[in-house]
Amino acid sequence: MVKKFLSLQWKEFFRSSAFQKGIAIKILLVLAALYFGGCALVLGVGLFFIVKKMVPGIDPMQTVNNFLIFWFLMDLIIRYFMQQMPVMNIKPLMIIPVKKKNIIHFLLGKTTVSFFNILPLFMFIPFSIVLLFQNSDFQYSGLNVFAWVVSVVAITQALNFLNILVNKSNTVFYITLGLLAACGALEYFEIYKVSEFFGVIFNALYNQPYLVVIPVALACFLYYLNFDYLNKRFYLDGAISKEIKEVKTSDLSWLDRFGKLATFLKNDVRMISRNKRPRQVIFMSGMFLFYGLIFFTQDIYRDMPAMLAFASLFITAGFLFSFGQMVPSWDSEYYKMMMSQNIPYRQYLESKWYLMVLAVLISFILSTPYIYFGWDIFGMIAAGASFNIGINSFVTLFGGALNRVPIELNAKAKAFSNTQGFNPTQLLVALPKLLLPVLLLYVPYLLFDLTTGIICLGASGIIGLLFKNFFLNKIEKVYQKGKYKTISAFGEKK
Amino acid sequence: MIAIYDISKTYGSNTVLKIGKLDIPKGQSFGLVGNNGAGKTTLFSLLLDLIQPSSGYIKNNGIKVHESEEWKPFTSSFIDESFLIGYLTAEEYFYFIGELRGQNKSDVDQLLSQFEDFFHGEILNQKKYLRDLSKGNQKKAGIVASFIGNPEVIILDEPFANLDPTTQIRLKGIIKKLAEDQNVTVLVSSHDLMHVTEVSDRIVVLNKGEVVKDIETSEETLKELEMFFAG
Numbered sequence: 001m002v003k004k005f006l007s008l009q010w011k012e013f014f015r016s017s018a019f020q021k022g023i024a025i026k027i028l029l030v031l032a033a034l035y036f037g038g039c040a041l042v043l044g045v046g047l048f049f050i051v052k053k054m055v056p057g058i059d060p061m062q063t064v065n066n067f068l069i070f071w072f073l074m075d076l077i078i079r080y081f082m083q084q085m086p087v088m089n090i091k092p093l094m095i096i097p098v099k100k101k102n103i104i105h106f107l108l109g110k111t112t113v114s115f116f117n118i119l120p121l122f123m124f125i126p127f128s129i130v131l132l133f134q135n136s137d138f139q140y141s142g143l144n145v146f147a148w149v150v151s152v153v154a155i156t157q158a159l160n161f162l163n164i165l166v167n168k169s170n171t172v173f174y175i176t177l178g179l180l181a182a183c184g185a186l187e188y189f190e191i192y193k194v195s196e197f198f199g200v201i202f203n204a205l206y207n208q209p210y211l212v213v214i215p216v217a218l219a220c221f222l223y224y225l226n227f228d229y230l231n232k233r234f235y236l237d238g239a240i241s242k243e244i245k246e247v248k249t250s251d252l253s254w255l256d257r258f259g260k261l262a263t264f265l266k267n268d269v270r271m272i273s274r275n276k277r278p279r280q281v282i283f284m285s286g287m288f289l290f291y292g293l294i295f296f297t298q299d300i301y302r303d304m305p306a307m308l309a310f311a312s313l314f315i316t317a318g319f320l321f322s323f324g325q326m327v328p329s330w331d332s333e334y335y336k337m338m339m340s341q342n343i344p345y346r347q348y349l350e351s352k353w354y355l356m357v358l359a360v361l362i363s364f365i366l367s368t369p370y371i372y373f374g375w376d377i378f379g380m381i382a383a384g385a386s387f388n389i390g391i392n393s394f395v396t397l398f399g400g401a402l403n404r405v406p407i408e409l410n411a412k413a414k415a416f417s418n419t420q421g422f423n424p425t426q427l428l429v430a431l432p433k434l435l436l437p438v439l440l441l442y443v444p445y446l447l448f449d450l451t452t453g454i455i456c457l458g459a460s461g462i463i464g465l466l467f468k469n470f471f472l473n474k475i476e477k478v479y480q481k482g483k484y485k486t487i488s489a490f491g492e493k494k
Numbered sequence: 495m496i497a498i499y500d501i502s503k504t505y506g507s508n509t510v511l512k513i514g515k516l517d518i519p520k521g522q523s524f525g526l527v528g529n530n531g532a533g534k535t536t537l538f539s540l541l542l543d544l545i546q547p548s549s550g551y552i553k554n555n556g557i558k559v560h561e562s563e564e565w566k567p568f569t570s571s572f573i574d575e576s577f578l579i580g581y582l583t584a585e586e587y588f589y590f591i592g593e594l595r596g597q598n599k600s601d602v603d604q605l606l607s608q609f610e611d612f613f614h615g616e617i618l619n620q621k622k623y624l625r626d627l628s629k630g631n632q633k634k635a636g637i638v639a640s641f642i643g644n645p646e647v648i649i650l651d652e653p654f655a656n657l658d659p660t661t662q663i664r665l666k667g668i669i670k671k672l673a674e675d676q677n678v679t680v681l682v683s684s685h686d687l688m689h690v691t692e693v694s695d696r697i698v699v700l701n702k703g704e705v706v707k708d709i710e711t712s713e714e715t716l717k718e719l720e721m722f723f724a725g
């Protein structure tokens with residue numbers, strides 16, 4: 001039976017239209033998977049030595065255990081936003097004689113081999129091998145290390161099953177959120193160090209190998225909860241079907257001040273707030289805000305303005321890049337209507353442009369804490385924001401116009417197997433978006449000084465803004481030229 | 495109102511539509527029938543400039559549809575569910591279309607109030623997104639949305655499909671009423687010969703992309719059509 005299911009899944013995967021797209025994308029995806037796998041591997045091998053050097057004198061294993069809770073926390077958050085829920089086309093299976101529980105076991109079993117569960121293996125297994133074979137002052141016993149790895153894997157699986165429940169059931173979602181918030185508050189206000197508590201627990205898991213039964217039992221228990229949840233709802237209108245959410249309407253009349261554009265802006269705000277895929281993009285855009293931390297905290301980048309410019313640009317560009325590059329695709333589900341309705345392209349484009357500009361401004365305001373790293377850094381962020389508004393917004397819209405991949409709005413993108421809304425043309429368009437600002441800052445910096453560079457970058461944005469109508473007219477032409485192609489591409493079944 | 499000149503649509507070597515000359519005068523209610531693959535949806539898509547003609551052109555009120563967008567303000571349509579915005583409620587969708595067609599909220603409300611019977615309490619105030627409505631209810635919303643903004647040309651592809659009997663009968667009444675208005679040209683396609691003969695002044699039969707019959711509706715029309723399709 002499992003073999004039959006596997007063959008069905010195999011066909012579903014390889015016959016999906018997304019998979020049958022260009023070879024270039026496949027190569028890129030393989031590269032991306034290799035890249036992340038490689039990163040995890042390198043980190044896993046190096047972790048022991050890095051930790052040993054950073055926290056000298058203390059058992060690195062202990063340090064790792066003290067911080068492990070943050071890893072799992074990130075794991076859970078990223079999962080919540082990125083991991084696709086198990087779906088299987090159960091409708092045709094419901095009326096044929098297959099045991100219900102077999103289908104559910106298969107469905108749940110499938111999730112255990114997801115990318116999010118495999119990636120940690122790439123890190124923790126090399127780490128534990130290094131633990132056993134390194135010859136420093138600290139030595140580790142094979143049994144303890146083995147039990148510890150099993151515990152980590154079991155917790156990862158437990159998180160996997162918890163995430164499914166969190167996604168399916170509002171009760172579990174709010175309980176989990178409440179617990180996390182409570183722990184966060186306790187930690188933040190220094191009432192009780194929750195992270196230390198977990199540090200003790202993880203250390204105990206290492207020191208007392210027999211405790212491994214606890215995480216394993218936890219994973220089994222969560223598996224059972226999932227099984228029970230699905231088993232009780234194994235009907236077309238139950239858990240596996242798409243859920244029907246009660247509408248939450250919100251008053252968007254404050255957008256009316258944008259006049260004719262308000263119609264589209266309101267629609268876009270609703271589109272973003274009511275669909276899974278755009279919400280995911282918002283989350284990703286939020287992550288961009290922290291991009292600067294990687295570069296600004298390290299002294300080696302201090303004297304590399306090109307890298308700093310790059311980082312500054314990214315801080316305010318999250319939404320711009322991730323939303324803007326798929327601009328007509330967001331409306332792909334009802335594109336035919338948009339094209340036969342009384343809609344001038346110009347207004348449509350302009351409203352998207354305003355949305356992106358608004359997002360850059362919001363990101364810029366949120367980036368004010370970066371003043372901590374110095375006014376020159378903040379100046380660069382400001383100049384980067386100006387460039388994003390004046391130049392990158394148009395380049396991104398132009399890139400989007402060449403993009404004809406339909407998007408399923410209310411489905412989460414599959415992590416790293418997602419080819420929806422992604423094509424090689426966009427990579428080409430992405431190059432000037434990133435290289436041009438670096439040049440604009442770096443060349444004046446070499447010739448004069450950093451301030452001149454910042455002024456040049458900032459000014460370029462303002463100049464770009466002056467040509468707004470020119471740019472939008474050009475993009476409009478691209479849209480008109482590709483109209484029929486776009487309609488037919490968006491009409492294709494996914 | 496609508497004039498078709500030598501229009502054809504070819505995919506590869508496969509011609510799916512080829513119409514020499516067809517005039518639809520203003521105010522006519524025009525029925526289009528044909529089997530699957532006869533070219534009905536292709537013709538409507540060409541009318542709405544959603545696909546590019548391989549040859550010829552269509553004029554809507556004197557405007558070549560694939561050269562200018564000026565026909566859009568007075569033309570409205572409902573072809574399939576992809577005309578709906580799934581994440582809006584029915585009301586939000588109606589207001590959105592209303593705003594696009596220069597109608598304010600009260601204009602739209604006034605129009606909607608005429609269709610309370612037709613909605614049968616299943617469309618408005620549902621607290622549901624359009625994507626979560628049943629196929630039939632989605633269709634109801636889409637059809638009524640195409641009446642917003644006093645359009646002069648209304649194009650409905652298979653409006654009767656997926657509707658329950660009561661709604662079908664009500665829809666017939668609505669289309670007949672629209673047809674009485676000499677300013678509104680209604681184009682309807684259908685697989686249901688009885689419905690379409692009832693609501694149309696004129697019926698055109700397409701077969702494999704060509705016009706094979708063009709008849710003014712009379713008492714005998716239904717029989718004639720049944721004879722034709724019985725082969």
